[in-house]
Amino acid sequence: MNWNAPEIEVTIGEKTRIGSVRTMDVVAARSQPVATASLELSNLRFEWNDGVEDGDVLKVRWGWRGKELYPLFDGSIRSAYLKETLQVEGLCRARYLADTRITRTYRNEEAGVIVANLLALNPFVESELASDSKQIDKLPLCNNTIVEALHLLNRRLELDYAFGCDPSGIFRWGLRDLAQEPVTSFTHGDDIVDFHPIPGDRYLLTAFASPVWHSQVVSIFDRQGNETRYFVEQVRHSVGIGDEGARSRLWLDEITGEQ
Numbered sequence: 017m018n019w020n021a022p023e024i025e026v027t028i029g030e031k032t033r034i035g036s037v038r039t040m041d042v043v044a045a046r047s048q049p050v051a052t053a054s055l056e057l058s059n060l061r062f063e064w065n066d067g068v069e070d071g072d073v074l075k076v077r078w079g080w081r082g083k084e085l086y087p088l089f090d091g092s093i094r095s096a097y098l099k100e101t102l103q104v105e106g107l108c109r110a111r112y113l114a115d116t117r118i119t120r121t122y123r124n125e126e127a128g129v130i131v132a133n134l135l136a137l138n139p140f141v142e143s144e145l146a147s148d149s150k151q152i153d154k155l156p157l158c159n160n161t162i163v164e165a166l167h168l169l170n171r172r173l174e175l176d177y178a179f180g181c182d183p184s185g186i187f188r189w190g191l192r193d194l195a196q197e198p199v200t201s202f203t204h205g206d207d208i209v210d211f212h213p214i215p216g217d218r219y220l221l222t223a224f225a226s227p228v229w230h231s232q233v234v235s236i237f238d239r240q241g242n243e244t245r246y247f248v249e250q251v252r253h254s255v256g257i258g259d260e261g262a263r264s265r266l267w268l269d270e271i272t273g274e275q
Contacts, residue, residue, distance in 0.1 A: 020080045022225055022255055022262035026057065027075040028093065028104070033063055038101060039256035042076065042089050044108070045267075046192075046230045046249050049163055049180035051108040053089045056101050056256075068096035074106040078225060078253070078262070086227035088253060090185030110181045113162040122155040127173055130155065131189050134162050146177065146190035183229050192231065192247055194271050200226055201235040201243075209263065211236070218269050219246065225253065225262035234266065245271040 024037040036058045044051035053076060057064060076089040091108035107114075116137060122130050127148040135143055150173045157165050166189070170177050179189040202208050202223050210222040221236070228234060232248050246268035255262045 023079055023081040025077040025085055028068055029072045041257055042253045044230050044251050046178040049110045050114055053106040056103050059102050064102040068093055087183040108181045109185045116162050117159050119158050124151060124153055126151050127169060134165055143187040178231055194247055196233050198235040199228060199232045203237045204239050218267060221266045221268055223264050226264045247271055
């Protein structure tokens with residue numbers, strides 16, 4: 017009999033373990049730059065007894081047993097509680113953008129230059145920024161977080177730009193890329209658990225675990241083999257929630273010729 021079992025690798029600080037996850041819930045959205053992770057980890061072998069501190073590295077990779085594991089979360093511990101199990105809450109690396117406050121005023125600067133300057137303060141090793149040349153005459157910041165500054169810049173220049181970290185911790189700022197190739201595909205009657213429309217002319221897809229992140233494109237094939245492409249606005253990846261196995265829930269916007 018052939019069957020797949022989810023495999024999850026968790027790194028906390030300098031310790032990496034596979035097979036200790038009892039439940040997991042990772043949520044990320046294009047409109048919310050800081051992704052969150054909630055995990056309950058087994059401690060039967062006292063593998064986490066050394067303790068966990070706020071700010072410790074938290075990384076998660078997942079996939080199917082015997083196959084390649086994909087990055088799912090890169091961030092740090094926000095809180096932890098150890099008893100029979102270890103329960104941890106984490107925020108992705110974009111947490112820095114919400115924790116850091118600045119006071120300064122930008123005058124007659126290009127949007128891309130301002131974003132690059134804001135990120136020069138942060139610990140991101142890599143970033144991909146749109147080269148937007150729109151200028152803003154004045155952007156005063158008084159004890160604003162970097163998240164607030166980026167929202168303000170987008171709003172003042174009417175930019176529909178998203179920002180935040182991908183699963184590998186790379187910071188991105190830019191428009192929706194509707195022309196990108198799909199990162200994966202789903203098929204009705206095969207790996208789709210549920211698919212239905214939701215308010216706002218969007219769709220909610222529930223499928224078996226898949227390494228998909230917001231701001232990516234996926235394809236869905238119907239039973240006749242017809243393909244429709246969708247832009248991913250939000251993801252929720254979970255294991256053991258509501259007695260379910262490994263599930264990926266994707267909030268989707270259909271890509272049409274008019275967009």
